[in-house]
Amino acid sequence: xxxxxxxxxxxxxxxxxxxxxxxxxxxxxxxxxxxxxxxxxxxxxxxxxxxxxxxxxxxxxxxxxxxxxxxxxxxxxxxxxxxxxxxxxxxxxxxxxxxxxxxxxxxxxxxxxxxxxxxxxxxxxxxxxxxxxxxxxxxx
Amino acid sequence: xxxxxxxxxxxxxxxxxxxxxxxxxxxxxxxxxxxxxxxxxxxxxxxxxxxxxxxxxxxxxxxxxxxxxxxxxxxxxxxxxxxxxxxxxxxxxxxxxxxxxxxxxxxxxxxxxxxxxxxxxxxxxxxxxxxxxxxxxxxxxxxxxxxxxxxxxxxxxxxxxxxxxxxxxxxxxxxxxxxxxxxxxxxxxxxxxxxxxxxxxxxxxxxxxxxxxxxxxxxxxxxxxxxxxxxxxxxxxxxxxxxxxxxxxxxxxxxxxxxxxxxxxxxxxxxxxxxxxxxxxxxxxxxxxxxxxxxxxxxxxxxxxxxxxxxxxxxxxxxxxxxxxxxxxxxxxxxxxxxxxxxxxxxxxxxxxxxxxxxxxxxxxxxxxxxxxxxxxxxxxxxxxxxxxxxxxxxxxxxxxxxxx
Numbered sequence: 001x002x003x004x005x006x007x008x009x010x011x012x013x014x015x016x017x018x019x020x021x022x023x024x025x026x027x028x029x030x031x032x033x034x035x036x037x038x039x040x041x042x043x044x045x046x047x048x049x050x051x052x053x054x055x056x057x058x059x060x061x062x063x064x065x066x067x068x069x070x071x072x073x074x075x076x077x078x079x080x081x082x083x084x085x086x087x088x089x090x091x092x093x094x095x096x097x098x099x100x101x102x103x104x105x106x107x108x109x110x111x112x113x114x115x116x117x118x119x120x121x122x123x124x125x126x127x128x129x130x131x132x133x134x135x136x137x138x139x140x
Numbered sequence: 141x142x143x144x145x146x147x148x149x150x151x152x153x154x155x156x157x158x159x160x161x162x163x164x165x166x167x168x169x170x171x172x173x174x175x176x177x178x179x180x181x182x183x184x185x186x187x188x189x190x191x192x193x194x195x196x197x198x199x200x201x202x203x204x205x206x207x208x209x210x211x212x213x214x215x216x217x218x219x220x221x222x223x224x225x226x227x228x229x230x231x232x233x234x235x236x237x238x239x240x241x242x243x244x245x246x247x248x249x250x251x252x253x254x255x256x257x258x259x260x261x262x263x264x265x266x267x268x269x270x271x272x273x274x275x276x277x278x279x280x281x282x283x284x285x286x287x288x289x290x291x292x293x294x295x296x297x298x299x300x301x302x303x304x305x306x307x308x309x310x311x312x313x314x315x316x317x318x319x320x321x322x323x324x325x326x327x328x329x330x331x332x333x334x335x336x337x338x339x340x341x342x343x344x345x346x347x348x349x350x351x352x353x354x355x356x357x358x359x360x361x362x363x364x365x366x367x368x369x370x371x372x373x374x375x376x377x378x379x380x381x382x383x384x385x386x387x388x389x390x391x392x393x394x395x396x397x398x399x400x401x402x403x404x405x406x407x408x409x410x411x412x413x414x415x416x417x418x419x420x421x422x423x424x425x426x427x428x429x430x431x432x433x434x435x436x437x438x439x440x441x442x443x444x445x446x447x448x449x450x451x452x453x454x455x456x457x458x459x460x461x462x463x464x465x466x467x468x469x470x471x472x473x474x475x476x477x478x479x480x481x482x483x484x485x486x487x488x489x490x491x492x493x494x495x496x497x498x499x500x501x502x503x504x505x506x507x508x509x510x511x512x513x514x515x516x517x518x519x520x521x522x523x524x525x526x527x528x529x530x531x532x533x534x535x536x537x538x539x540x541x542x543x544x545x
Contacts, residue, residue: 064379068187068189071197072193091348094296101295
């Protein structure tokens with residue numbers, strides 16, 4: 001792992017910490033349309049279709065979809081251990097927050113820089129929600 | 141966030157573990173959205189789903205001693221008593237359905253099992269602060285009734301039902317209810333199906349912003365069903381908890397009022413061609429079908445009558461099941477008034493208390509279905525059943541000839 005490490009302030013939504021390879025979704029996401037066994041996005045024509053979220057740090061535009069199924073989506077991934085290690089949200093939305101609280105999925109928002117500008121797929125990202133810090137090591 | 145002494149006691153666990161968990165969720169939401177404080181709610185609707193995640197949360201609260209203080213109405217799961225006679229489910233699926241009913245009974249919910257509370261069973265008045273989950277119900281009570289709710293999840297609505305409060309943020313505040321972008325609708329809109337397509341189209345680029353629909357050519361007031369379809373699809377392809385229709389919805393009597401004096405961020409036009417292309421993009425190609433599924437959101441009594449009219453006494457083709465999912469009161473009315481029996485003779489079945497997204501429908505998976513609801517198709521996709529999406533008359537013709545054109 002090479003590259004410069006940069007640190008950004010953020011705001012804690014759900015406590016805890018997690019680290020992993022970054023996966024960026026510029027589109028909102030409905031977690032119910034993921035395969036719980038593998039954490040793979042199965043939503044037709046979603047930019048991340050076919051990619052797994054499991055153990056990664058997800059940089060997410062926002063949530064979408066029915067209020068009911070988002071919670072179950074999180075729950076199923078939690079039970080199977082395929083949740084992202086942490087989620088960095090760009091546009092926070094109530095259903096997404098509730099879903100994360102129920103299963104204690106680490107979540108932050110309000111990164112001091114636009115996360116889409118400073119985090120790319122494959123970067124190594126550490127999210128410390130308790131300290132409200134995100135560290136990014138870019139892949140060259 | 142400012143909490144009263146009583147609220148602090150709840151958060152510290154002095155009112156039981158269930159109340160504490162409910163309060164933790166409300167406070168997390170309040171903090172995330174910079175709410176100053178909690179406010180009382182007078183009505184709640186919980187999107188009970190018969191899914192593990194939701195049942196887990198209700199059980200966590202109920203087992204922790206929590207009981208609802210503002211009695212919620214509930215969404216459908218599935219009608220175990222009647223559907224297990226027709227279809228097989230696994231022991232686990234049956235067990236989950238029975239556990240769901242049990243925990244919601246224990247927590248003190250009113251088990252209406254209906255996803256259209258705003259049409260009859262739980263109708264808030266203008267300006268009332270409420271907590272309504274269910275993606276079709278939230279925009280309906282905000283936009284059409286003028287009550288105030290955020291886009292609640294099933295879990296946050298249940299927390300509000302237990303505590304009797306919700307954080308003061310978002311759509312509870314005047315400034316967030318204003319329109320943000322303008323949609324000039326040139327496409328002609330008739331039956332609910334057209335409104336659903338419009339909702340799906342606009343929801344795709346709306347994100348969670350509040351659209352203002354301007355459609356001077358639509359002369360007569362849209363039906364409640366049309367408005368329900370519009371909101372359901374806006375809040376499925378997007379996350380839109382509120383919209384305005386100039387001259388129709390109560391907070392948008394004029395274009396200026398809809399924007400509350402501010403300037404639209406953006407403006408777009410929706411043409412007939414846009415909606416036709418949307419229809420092609422969202423639907424599967426036609427073919428032989430094994431299922432017609434109507435009632436996402438739940439069909440009303442008027443829609444059940446419309447199905448009977450379009451059937452014209454013809455029978456559903458062998459090898460095709462035709463289900464209309466409806467509310468308990470519409471089912472009762474259709475039983476009393478004769479539509480239920482007459483439709484059954486034609487091969488059209490009615491069921492209450494039931495959602496499209498449940499394991500009781502799995503025997504149809506692998507085959508092609510037809511529906512008038514993009515939302516239905518969107519959620520059935522995950523369960524392995526693709527859907528052709530057609531207006532109601534097209535669904536009925538598909539039922540009769542066994543093939544969607």
